[in-house]
Amino acid sequence: xxxxxxxxxxxxxxxxxxxxxxAAIVSMLIFALxxxxxxxxxxxxxxxxxxxxxxxxxxxxxxxxFNEELILLPFEDAMLFIxxxxxxxxxGMMIFMAILSSTNVFRWLGLRLYxxxxxxxxxxxxxxxxxxxxxxxxxxxxxxxxxxVPLSIQLSLAMxxxxxxxxxxxxxxxxxxxxxxxxxxxPSTIVGSHIGVSFAEYFVNxxxxxxxxxxxxVLINQFQYRKEYxxxxxxxxxxxxxxxxxxxxxxNHPTLYKSLVVGAATFALFFVADMFGNMPTxxxxxxxxxxxxxxxRPDMHEMMxxxxxxxxxxxxxxxxxxxxxxxxxxxxxxxxxxxQLAGGSLERATLLIVWISGIASGIxxxxxxTVAALPVVELLTVSVPGAAKNNxxxxxxxxxADFGGNLTYLGSAPNIVAVGLLAQAGYRVTxxxxxxxxxxVTVVTLIIASIYLLLRYL
Amino acid sequence: MKNKNNPQAADLELETTPGIILCATRGSEGISPTEQExxxxxxxxxxxxxxxxxxxxxxxxxxxxxxxxxxDDELSDMGEFLLLMVKERAEQQGVNVRTxxxxxxxxxxxxxxxxxxxxxxxxxxxPAGEGSAFELASLxxxxxxxxxxxxxxxxxx
Numbered sequence: 364x365x366x367x368x369x370x371x372x373x374x375x376x377x378x379x380x381x382x383x384x385x386a387a388i389v390s391m392l393i394f395a396l397x398x399x400x401x402x403x404x405x406x407x408x409x410x411x412x413x414x415x416x417x418x419x420x421x422x423x424x425x426x427x428x429f430n431e432e433l434i435l436l437p438f439e440d441a442m443l444f445i446x447x448x449x450x451x452x453x454x455g456m457m458i459f460m461a462i463l464s465s466t467n468v469f470r471w472l473g474l475r476l477y478x479x480x481x482x483x484x485x486x487x488x489x490x491x492x493x494x495x496x497x498x499x500x501x502x503x504x505x506x507x508x509x510x511x512v513p514l515s516i517q518l519s520l521a522m523x524x525x526x527x528x529x530x531x532x533x534x535x536x537x538x539x540x541x542x543x544x545x546x547x548x549x550p551s552t553i554v555g556s557h558i559g560v561s562f563a564e565y566f567v568n569x570x571x572x573x574x575x576x577x578x579x580x581v582l583i584n585q586f587q588y589r590k591e592y593x594x595x596x597x598x599x600x601x602x603x604x605x606x607x608x609x610x611x612x613x614x615n616h617p618t619l620y621k622s623l624v625v626g627a628a629t630f631a632l633f634f635v636a637d638m639f640g641n642m643p644t645x646x647x648x649x650x651x652x653x654x655x656x657x658x659x660r661p662d663m664h665e666m667m668x669x670x671x672x673x674x675x676x677x678x679x680x681x682x683x684x685x686x687x688x689x690x691x692x693x694x695x696x697x698x699x700x701x702x703q704l705a706g707g708s709l710e711r712a713t714l715l716i717v718w719i720s721g722i723a724s725g726i727x728x729x730x731x732x733t734v735a736a737l738p739v740v741e742l743l744t745v746s747v748p749g750a751a752k753n754n755x756x757x758x759x760x761x762x763x764a765d766f767g768g769n770l771t772y773l774g775s776a777p778n779i780v781a782v783g784l785l786a787q788a789g790y791r792v793t794x795x796x797x798x799x800x801x802x803x804v805t806v807v808t809l810i811i812a813s814i815y816l817l818l819r820y821l
Numbered sequence: 822m823k824n825k826n827n828p829q830a831a832d833l834e835l836e837t838t839p840g841i842i843l844c845a846t847r848g849s850e851g852i853s854p855t856e857q858e859x860x861x862x863x864x865x866x867x868x869x870x871x872x873x874x875x876x877x878x879x880x881x882x883x884x885x886x887x888x889x890x891x892x893d894d895e896l897s898d899m900g901e902f903l904l905l906m907v908k909e910r911a912e913q914q915g916v917n918v919r920t921x922x923x924x925x926x927x928x929x930x931x932x933x934x935x936x937x938x939x940x941x942x943x944x945x946x947x948p949a950g951e952g953s954a955f956e957l958a959s960l961x962x963x964x965x966x967x968x969x970x971x972x973x974x975x976x977x978x
Contacts, residue, residue: 408885461889505886677885776886783880789847
């Protein structure tokens, strides 16, 4: 054990001194407060993260004036901790999504799938779950939920099904599908950007396991709701079907065609970006967004309203808060303890990261968890023999955080949004009710992820 | 016949009805006891029911996820569908029904609509556990508030 730690001076220092600096304790305290505020919904997530980031800087400047030990993270260093690739990638994708979703194409697609299934309840549910998973992989999982769940609720009610049978599975599909690409789910984007993998490299590593887990989700859902699906009506009242059809029309055909052309070109560029000097994913996303803006020519003021600045502020605040922990050695302290738990074994480290991430992401939002866990995993990657050669511990973090988001309705943003949408339709989902579906899916997908990682990378 | 010469009542073509019952709904499976009570009262008094769906997007405040979709529009579409379902079911029982969608706070919107359509009765459902829009004590206080501010009689189911 000791010879391993010798290769990492910072980790050795923490272990041998076995004490934390005042700065490290303060930075951990700030992070803990942000985490609590987010977990218990005491503050809006973005406000909590921004407040935490500002607290790091204020303690540095005001506290540091009186006591040098309170210098956590100067402003210039804080800027270096912000992953602008993540921020700009999110911004580019938001612009693209805003334009594409304004065409109503997802509602249209959902209704086409319903028609295609010809009243076969099981097939309709499988198609809706698949649509959500695929949309989450290529867009963003919250957007997928906001576009598909309202239609799914209506279709479920029209068919005489309990919408929970469909919607909870869709949410889980969005969390699983989001793991398939670097742009699908924030933990995927954060980790993928940090390790600098290309879209294609990420896809080749993560899409297979996401696909297997999607299949597992469908099977679990069919088993859990097998009785419910026998109740499904083959036909829907003509008035309700007319209403659904009237809402499912493409709104603006030229914009849709332009969006599809630019979207296809952007995805092609995502796949070949590493041929052009490892072009960052944010550059690809922004190129697509800029081209679409120039071609579609939407009202720019309106478009700037469509960019959700709350998300960007949330990420900037989080990066600064976690940057404070990195700069003060608090992350080293966590990493040293994780290293002790792993005992230098790559297998054990991989399983620890998958399962700790899975459980932690079920209890708190997986975004702050991922931002905080990332530097810990980075230190483990350089400490555990064999971990650096294939990024296995990073993949473990992505799969744990993404799949763990299915454990409770607090685990990820799509869950919270879907529960809110269900409440708007008169269906209240309690913590326990969500877990009844979430626990089996989370356990099964984490087992699949563990086996996949051990078989493929070790 | 308090509803005569009221613009909102005119929009909903309520001028000729002997009376109006307001019932806020969020849809859900089948006819809820609250909706059924409103239907029974409408049959008994030959009143028209106005089913109200309120779009409230406050649940999005809990997350910093990117919201680039017009959620108000998505929920309004869903609300129209839910109202259509409850309207179909109520009309099957021989009741005259109108529907209305509003955006905002549940309490404020119910009160405002009750005033605007000059409702004779407002039917409210009891709290249905975790995540309910009201607690029982606050529902009773709200009922008293409506009765004080409007001339409507409030019935809690």
